[in-house]
Amino acid sequence: MSKNEPRIGVYVCHCGLNIGAVVDVAAVATYAQTLPGVVVSRESTYTCSDNGQRSIQEDIETHNLNRVVVASCSPRMHGDTFMKTCETAGLNPYLFEMVNIREQCSWVHTDKEQATEKAKDLVRMAVAKVQLLEPLEKQKSAVNKAALVVGGGVAGIFSALYLANAGIKTYVVEKKPSIGGHMAQLDKTFPTLDCSLCILSPRMADVGKHENIELITYADIQDVSGYAGNFHVTVKSNPRYVIKENCRLCGVCAEKCPVSLPDEFNVGLKKRKAVYIPFPQAVPNYYLIDADHCLHLTKGGCMLCQKNCPNDAIDFDQTESVRELNVGAIIVATGFELYDATQKKEYGYGRYPNVITNMDFERWVSADGPTHGKVVRPSDGNPPQKIGFIQCVGSRDEQEGAGYCSRICCMATVKQATMLREKYPEAEIYVYYTDMRTPGKGFEEFYQRGREQGIVFIRGKPGEIEEDNNQNLIIVSEDTDSGLILRNTLDLVVLACGLRPPEALEELTQMLHLSRSPDGFIMEAHPKLRPAETSIPGVFLTGCVQFPKDIPDTVAQSGGAAAMAAALLTKDEIELEPVRATVDEELCIGCGLCEDNCDYGAIEVKRTEEGMKAQVIEVACQGCGVCAASCPQKAVTIRHFTDGQLLAQVTAALEPEVIL
Amino acid sequence: MKKKEIINMDELDPQFKYEIASQPGGEHILKCVQCATCSSGCPVASVSDKFNPRRIIRMAVLGLKDVVLKEDFVWYCAACYTCSERCPQDVRIPDLMAAIRNIAVKEGSIHPAYREQGRLIGELGRLYEVTEFENERREKLGLPKVKEKNREIAEIYGCTGVGKVVL
Missing domain, CATH: 3.50.50.60 (FAD/NAD(P)-binding domain)
Incomplete structure (x- = not known):
């Protein structure tokens, strides 16, 4: 198709008065008509409306358009809308280019004349680029129909239960020896004065025994790789030195233990022993040994707990275990720190x-x-x-x-x-x-x-x-x-x-490539419309890790996060964005700069018959472009953002007379 | 500028707010959120800085009993009920002021103007003195004479003990 003569349609949007009050939309549309390759150019009050979209589709048919440019809001706002408009009319959606004349023009300028000139410049740049666009096809990838919930407080508990009740296999990983989080420490809840544990502990017990939930406590996430639908998560479980099946909660071990320590659950106001249960309603409900303070594990000897346990539940031979979880979606629910x-x-x-x-x-x-x-x-x-x-x-x-x-x-x-x-x-x-x-x-x-x-x-x-x-x-x-x-x-x-935000959040956000707001909490994908999603597809969030909130709001957001995760996990396969890196192996010298710079582990230098060559792991690539920018050989290209396409845009910006 | 006095809360009366709340008319004092709707529409506050219903309520809640009872501002309320019509918390300010005045009276803090009125009513049975002059005029108009002194009120003062408080 790219060899065909470009037949471009340009649609300039008023967005009500958002654009129309500052930019002379009619003048921009008239100007666009004069640009090379433009067959039809129109203005529209709301291009995103059904009417606006229909007009694009009709033009594609009647004028045989093979490229479309919409000058309106940000691609983040309506890029998908117009790509679908093109697709429905039979045009490859990657032959569409969007121009942001709202956030980047009318909203930030007051001088109408200059804003209109800038809008014309932006449209000219898009027209220059759209001519060089290539059709791209979306790839499909199978979805691993299991979920991981990180954090076992009220947010994690409810997201896990919502997912598990929907029939989805769910892993819950909690750092502490019991789930329950801060809510378990509260005496009563506002404004009803409900006893906090009375309302939470039944749900904790549900998590512990749900057929679709696998609870992994006293464990840390060590590594995350993969992408939406196909994450691999490495989890390290710490040994409790107590055999769950044998522990009858008689408490003889703690009675005999000579080590007295501040009780974390009671914020140090009480003492606990080195062998202890975090609190009476803990889930899972069996003892553990604090390896950092146990006399036997630090200095040798003692073993009073083992000698006195009537059920042989103490096992000092336990070691940490590392396992890999394969999940399609991750919900981050790691809460807050006071x-x-x-x-x-x-x-x-x-x-x-x-x-x-x-x-x-x-x-x-x-x-x-x-x-x-x-x-x-x-x-x-x-x-x-x-x-x-x-x-x-x-x-x-x-x-x-x-x-x-x-x-x-x-x-x-x-x-x-x-x-x-x-x-x-x-x-x-x-x-x-x-x-x-x-x-x-x-x-x-x-x-x-x-x-x-x-x-x-x-x-x-x-x-x-x-x-x-x-x-x-x-x-x-x-x-x-x-x-x-x-x-x-x-x-x-x-x-x-x-x-x-918890101190340990930094490590997790780096593993998951999440962004944080200036306040340190995790940034949601959209502050109003996508509050339970992150910027990374397949990673969702709920509770105070997004921002401080009370229990009702946390439970509601957990429902939202679970629904978003379920929507992904109930699909058999998901479409992968084709805007990704490709390597020209003839140009590649195998220097490895791209591999060093990639945040997603999506490009690797491998030995081939032709020598060391970079290879893109397509499913992991996010299309960020760091590899292409760092390649000294210009061997790496990002589809849809090729050097040729970008330079055409730059040339159009700097030398309007060349294109005209 | 005068150095601001620091008020020691140990010298205030934290029970004062409950005392007011237990009086008829004072029941809603603790509902006040200090929104100041009352002061904004008060015709007395518009002419006198001394009367600010919001501030009086605040001082009462903090326990500044001596100031609230001894200063004469609670007597300034004209009972127009503008504030009552508008108060979003239904504090019923004119009734509240009456409740505070009742406590003030009990504790012997009566505004001199009201004390004088009380004396007149006790002595004469009415707020002004009727003399022969008025009765002669009434006669000319064909109206019956009225008693120059009404002893019934004084008797009521005696029975109820109001006299002891007011006089």
Whole structure:
């Protein structure tokens, strides 16, 4: 077809007033008519509408067009739309070129005359390129109908259950010895005051025994390769040194174990042994040995647990095991980390015993916590009578590297203050806030209930906390509602710490080639319309790894991520984008620069009869072009973006008279 | 500029908000979100900086009982109910001001103008004095004379104990 005389149709879009208010669309369309090869040129109010698309299809037929240019929004917005329009009319979709005269022209310029000239330039460049385009065919690839969920908190649990219930084989990989995540550590949930574990543990148990779910805990992802429909994931499982089938949870091992350590589940407020179960409802529900602290595993000897276990469940010969999972889709659900309050030195967390964090509070108030649910002053064990909460600790704070609002802390504080009010009806409770944010079903009503219970909300963030000789805490702050400066002496202060992306996320994002937003959380494919997808096909995301959110939003997003993954996994094969690298072996000298630079492991130098030559692994190639740019021999070409095509565009941009 | 005074919250009364909430008319004080719709439409606030219903509620919630009861601003409310019509939280501000005034009266803080009115009503049975002059005019118009002093009110003051508070 490329040898045929080009017969080009150009369609210039008003996009309502988005383009039309700045660019003289009619002038651009008239100009396009004068360009070589252009057979028909039209303007249209909305080219993406049914009418707009039909007009392109009719022209392809009546004018026998063999190339189409649409000047409108970004290819990301409607590139696929118009490619399908061409395809339906019998034109290879890769003989289409899109010009962005909205985001890159009308939206960013105010001078109408110059914007119109720029739009003409952009259209001329596209017309120059479209003449040289080649038809490309999409390849097909089989889909491995299994999914991997990374992370076993509430987000991972629900995505896994949704997938498994749809009949899809699902692996759940969790770093910790039990699933449950942060939600398992919470005592109650807002705004209903449901017991957190009461609503979560049945779902945890479902994950543990679901016929379609394989749960791999105490394990790390070591490597990921492949592409949508065909990922290979290397997972390393750490040994628990306990035989699951033999462990009867009698706890004799822990009784005898001489090593006492801070209990992570209770944020260090309680002790655990080196052989332990993370918490009573843990899934999987059997003991494990902490290899870093076990006397036998660090120094030799001891083995008291093994000697005393009535069921021979202790096995010190276990070793780590590495396995490869083959899956078609991956859901990232690795959650968040709580802001480290010791960073905010003004508030004295870690120095003043009676300053605690919101997560500490959850464990103090829990029946399984250090005081069986009694909230006390850590310094003397007395019940607090004057309690303060400070909001936005490590959130909305550029100095702490987090300009964003963590979304859940306002409601978490209202919940905690309400629980305190129930336990201590006479207590004075103050909440120091920047803005109270309660956007959610039943949230504002919950906040109102808190106010009506006499919780005093003071608008004004304290600058610092001081401690007196009795380890009481003194806060001086402005009440901006009255303009008064208040000095308050409190028994206990709770810091409402914000949510951070986990430290370990960096490694995973690199393995999966994911992008991160400036806030450090994983970037979604589109902030509004594709919130559960990443920029990498086949990799989805849910929960706080995308951005801080509460439990209902997390569960909803998990449903979305599972639906997106299921849509991919229920296909037998998927189409692969043909815009990929190809190597001219005659030019290739086998230097390996392309292989070094490829982020996707998609190009390799191999020995051939002609010597060392680069070879493209088509299915892994993302068409990014790094190999082509780095090749000193110009042996690598990206289809649809060949040097010839790009240079024609550049020439048209710089020398309008050459083309005219 | 005068140095701003720091208020020690230990010297405030955290129970004051509950005391108001337990009075008829004061029940909704804790619903206030400080949106300031009340102050924006208040005809008194538009002519006097001293009266700002939002700020009075705030001080009451913080427990600044002495200021709220001893300053005369709670007596400024004209009870026009504009704020009540508009308040998104149904705080019922004129009723709330009445509840606060009732507490003030109990604690002996009455605005001098109201104390004087109370005295007049107790003594005369009405807010103004009727003399022979008024009665002569009434006679000319064919109206019956009224008593110059109405002792019934004084009796009510005595029975109810209002007299002790007001006078």
